[in-house]
Amino acid sequence: xxxxxxxxxxxxxxxxxxxxxxxxxxxxxxxxxxxxxxxxxxxxxxxxxxxxxxxxxxxxxxxxxxxxxxxxxxxxxxxxxxxxxxxxxxxxxxxxxxxxxxxxxxxxxxxx
Amino acid sequence: xxxxxxxxxxxxxxxxxxxxxxxxxxxxxxxxxxxxxxxxxxxxxxxxxxxxxxxxxxxxxxxxxxxxxxxxxxxxxxxxxxxxxxxxxxxxxxxxxxxxxxxxxxxxxx
Numbered sequence: 001x002x003x004x005x006x007x008x009x010x011x012x013x014x015x016x017x018x019x020x021x022x023x024x025x026x027x028x029x030x031x032x033x034x035x036x037x038x039x040x041x042x043x044x045x046x047x048x049x050x051x052x053x054x055x056x057x058x059x060x061x062x063x064x065x066x067x068x069x070x071x072x073x074x075x076x077x078x079x080x081x082x083x084x085x086x087x088x089x090x091x092x093x094x095x096x097x098x099x100x101x102x103x104x105x106x107x108x109x110x111x112x
Numbered sequence: 113x114x115x116x117x118x119x120x121x122x123x124x125x126x127x128x129x130x131x132x133x134x135x136x137x138x139x140x141x142x143x144x145x146x147x148x149x150x151x152x153x154x155x156x157x158x159x160x161x162x163x164x165x166x167x168x169x170x171x172x173x174x175x176x177x178x179x180x181x182x183x184x185x186x187x188x189x190x191x192x193x194x195x196x197x198x199x200x201x202x203x204x205x206x207x208x209x210x211x212x213x214x215x216x217x218x219x220x221x222x
Contacts (some may be wrong), residue, residue: 001168002126033209035212041213041214042199042211042212042213042215043156043210043212044212045209045210048209058209060160088153090156092155092156097148099144099161099201099203099210100146100161101156101158101210102158103155103157104155105154105155105158106153106154106155108153
């Protein structure tokens, strides 16, 4: 089955700790994206990558970092600099500039 | 991106058609209208998109007005599993990103 996976589904961390969220896709898509969603809100773009070894900041990149060493993988690190990291994090992929994006199931991060 | 306006919520009876409106009065001539939905605690799912003509697929139909300033997503026979937040999005013609607003929360009732 082709698709996009995120792990873990739920993640708990103590304040001040960095945490890395996994995102993997086997759709052979060049582009990958990370979004954040707060309760009752829409999605906001954190980072995106259109090709391996390249990525760009989205609308709310502060306190986050990413890497894109492989086409299939786009991990997101939530650093201690992110002031309010508790949220639902969604990863997506697409053919570059195709607005049909495929989303993973999400990771719900809670910082205690 | 062209701004879109959707009602915050609507109810629908199971088995009936659900008609979801969206206003996008500032849309440009080459910008598409996209619809996604998000079932609670899941990732969004693409539904359909269109430019000028009406579109239909296995999930829904999209009706775009002739002046393209508004559109309607039609779920022909709503089921309880269609309960979700529905997003109407108009990305820029050279834009990579989707702007998800608050959407319309659709509740299908038995």
